[in-house]
Amino acid sequence: MDTRHMRYFVALAETLHFGHAAARMNMSQPPFSRQIAAIEKTLGARLFERNSRNVALTAAGRHFLEECRAVLADFDAACRDVQLVASGVKGELKLGFMMNAAYSVVPALVRLYSEKRPDVRLVLEERIPTDIEEMLIEGRLDVAVTFGGSPATHLRTTLLARDRLRLIVPRDHRLAKLDIAGPTDLATERLIAAPASVTPTLRDAIRNYCASPGVVPHFALEPRLQHTIIRLVAEGLGIALIPQSLCADLAEGLISRPIMDAPEFDIVLCASAASSNPAVPVLFEVAERLGGALSLRAPG
Amino acid sequence: MDTRHMRYFVALAETLHFGHAAARMNMSQPPFSRQIAAIEKTLGARLFERNSRNVALTAAGRHFLEECRAVLADFDAACRDVQLVASGVKGELKLGFMMNAAYSVVPALVRLYSEKRPDVRLVLEERIPTDIEEMLIEGRLDVAVTFGGSPATHLRTTLLARDRLRLIVPRDHRLAKLDIAGPTDLATERLIAAPASVTPTLRDAIRNYCASPGVVPHFALEPRLQHTIIRLVAEGLGIALIPQSLCADLAEGLISRPIMDAPEFDIVLCASAASSNPAVPVLFEVAERLGGALSLRAPG
DNA sequence: GCTGATTGATACTCCAGAGGTATGAAATGG
DNA sequence: CCATTTCATACCTCTGGAGTATCAATCAGC
Numbered sequence A, B: 001m002d003t004r005h006m007r008y009f010v011a012l013a014e015t016l017h018f019g020h021a022a023a024r025m026n027m028s029q030p031p032f033s034r035q036i037a038a039i040e041k042t043l044g045a046r047l048f049e050r051n052s053r054n055v056a057l058t059a060a061g062r063h064f065l066e067e068c069r070a071v072l073a074d075f076d077a078a079c080r081d082v083q084l085v086a087s088g089v090k091g092e093l094k095l096g097f098m099m100n101a102a103y104s105v106v107p108a109l110v111r112l113y114s115e116k117r118p119d120v121r122l123v124l125e126e127r128i129p130t131d132i133e134e135m136l137i138e139g140r141l142d143v144a145v146t147f148g149g150s151p152a153t154h155l156r157t158t159l160l161a162r163d164r165l166r167l168i169v170p171r172d173h174r175l176a177k178l179d180i181a182g183p184t185d186l187a188t189e190r191l192i193a194a195p196a197s198v199t200p201t202l203r204d205a206i207r208n209y210c211a212s213p214g215v216v217p218h219f220a221l222e223p224r225l226q227h228t229i230i231r232l233v234a235e236g237l238g239i240a241l242i243p244q245s246l247c248a249d250l251a252e253g254l255i256s257r258p259i260m261d262a263p264e265f266d267i268v269l270c271a272s273a274a275s276s277n278p279a280v281p282v283l284f285e286v287a288e289r290l291g292g293a294l295s296l297r298a299p300g
Numbered sequence C: 001g002c003t004g005a006t007t008g009a010t011a012c013t014c015c016a017g018a019g020g021t022a023t024g025a026a027a028t029g030g
Numbered sequence D: 001c002c003a004t005t006t007c008a009t010a011c012c013t014c015t016g017g018a019g020t021a022t023c024a025a026t027c028a029g030c
Helices: A003-015 A018-024 A029-043 A059-086 A105-116 A129-138 A200-211 A226-234 A280-293 B003-015 B018-024 B029-043 B059-086 B105-116 B129-138 B200-211 B226-234 B280-293
Strands: A048-050 A055-057 A090-097 A119-126 A143-147 A157-170 A190-192 A218-221 A240-243 A254-257 A264-271 B048-050 B055-057 B090-097 B119-126 B143-147 B157-170 B190-192 B218-221 B240-243 B254-257 B264-271
Touching: A003 A018, A003 A029, A003 A059, A018 A029, A029 B059, A055 A059, A059 A090, A059 B029, A059 B059, A059 B090, A090 A105, A090 A129, A090 A280, A090 B059, A105 A119, A105 A143, A105 A157, A105 A280, A129 A143, A129 A200, A157 A200, A157 A226, A157 A280, A190 A226, A190 A240, A200 A240, A200 A264, A226 A240, A226 A254, A264 A280, B003 B018, B003 B029, B003 B059, B018 B029, B055 B059, B059 B090, B090 B105, B090 B129, B090 B280, B105 B119, B105 B143, B105 B157, B105 B280, B129 B143, B129 B200, B157 B200, B157 B226, B157 B280, B190 B226, B190 B240, B200 B240, B200 B264, B226 B240, B226 B254, B264 B280
Parallel strands: A090 A119, A090 A143, A190 A218, B090 B119, B090 B143, B190 B218
Antiparallel strands: A048 A055, A143 A264, A157 A240, A157 A254, A157 A264, B048 B055, B143 B264, B157 B240, B157 B254, B157 B264
16 A cells, blocks of 8 residues: 555545546556555455446445545645755744843744744743753754853854843842942842853853952852842842843842943854754844844843 | 655664664665655655764654654554444444434434444434435435334334324313323314424324324424424423323423324334445344333333 | 775666556446 | 447556665774
8 A cells, every 4th residue: 555546546536437537647547447456455445336337435435535635635745844844944943042031032033033934833942051052062952042152062153132241139238329330349248140050151250250350259149040049139138240131120129230341241043063954044044134133121 | 755655764764774774674775775865856855964874864854754653654544444444343324313212212222332333433413204214315324213114215124112102281281181092082182293294104193093083183383393392282382192202301381191092103223225334234233132122211 | 094894875687566558348328 | 239338357568666786985993
């Protein structure tokens, strides 16, 4: 049995006439009759009730007809889809992103891309930057939105936005009274920041920022998620320097302040070396078009 | 492209090794390699990223693999199901029945049959007897539960139960006082009965019953459905002779009475001449086993 | 850097099976 | 009863899938 046999069967089931069905299959009637007989033999059941005058489907034939139509439709669709997937018009794209990209960059990127490639299913995975890097290398992600300047071997990288550090403190904190803070203001404070194993970029930026005037930062708590950091600051357990993009909608009781000579870092789209998903290039096109135009929401 | 090619592709996608995949397909490696190349050519897309050392799926290949597995599973299932349908183990059975069979005969029949043939989907169609007969002849029904003695050309018929006529009247009707009624009691009454075009069996039985002592029945109203007849009697618009099987759960305000020498009629299972559904014979087996054992509920 | 082993690609041959033509057999209609 | 329609059978042809032998490229180990 093969799909060709199924097509013969469907042709006969629809015409109920060997000659016409054979013509539809662009062949002559005798070999067509033989194929139908062969199908019935290999399947081990009569599909047609026929004499030299009339052809009719049996109950098994009627049932088989339905199944054949479905199978053939799926079969043809699968074959047709291959080119679409290969050309990146259809398929699946695994996009990783870190949390501070979730607010503005990723939604804008996803919206624009989905308009251009509605048949590509975007699988979004929010992860911490170090995991993202690992997954990119292993090919478990096709692309990711993460910090620039990573040491990983990435095929392609494009700038999406620039972000900078900003101070968040409880509303009644002494630093809340300042219009702008500097490294020395942080000297006596309990700092909350993710460990270097989670986001080396941020951790290094904070340490270098404090170290420039010789301040040794005191990291009181080290949660892994930026959301947790914000939450702990709101609980009065310390203060934090976090990406400006996360300061847009702070909880009641929290306030953010700019800092002098705030460290900046790139937020980039970067492709996996391992994956060569044909849906990726268009995402980069979209990302480049978005590029500078994209401004991260600063707090009001 | 054919299912055989899909199987080759799946074998290679699963082993990622031309030699092993070829062995799994019981063939040597060179023709196998050629088939894979042919597949990629006809589909117009690379499915494998390969050099003389490593084989890996492309994105298109990964997508195609999923689709191939689904298509092949459906394909094999379709081929396997044919014998099951031909042997009556699986499939669909269109069973027509008239309303007075709905209460006891059909549920018992369906329950027993479904136990024996759980993979046969029973399509139940309640119709008036004349429609049932027409549908049986045209093959739109495979079998039906209807009155016996039909003039139609039925292949096979088996007795399911015997039913008899019974009188229903409003609770305060003068005939409600009698223990048993006879034809002459009906002479002056407004009778309600379905027209002969709907159920000739019942209509003829009622007319003959009245005619035997010379009474000419007065048919006041002629609804098509037995339910409607009962409803109209409850409204006080007349009285009716209906099958005993419909007298089990009469509405408040209605009462049923036996009648003298009540006309009886067979309720039979009969097969369509046009349809030769292999699921039918087992239904007849079940029906015969049920046969005499089945007693129609008489009113308490 | 050379050598042998592994693995995919190519060249050539062979044959099963799919398709063509001619024709037979059965049923239908006038 | 004959012409026509329609499915089945007989026989032939040839495409295309599969086998064998072999090449080419890559990698491991010395």
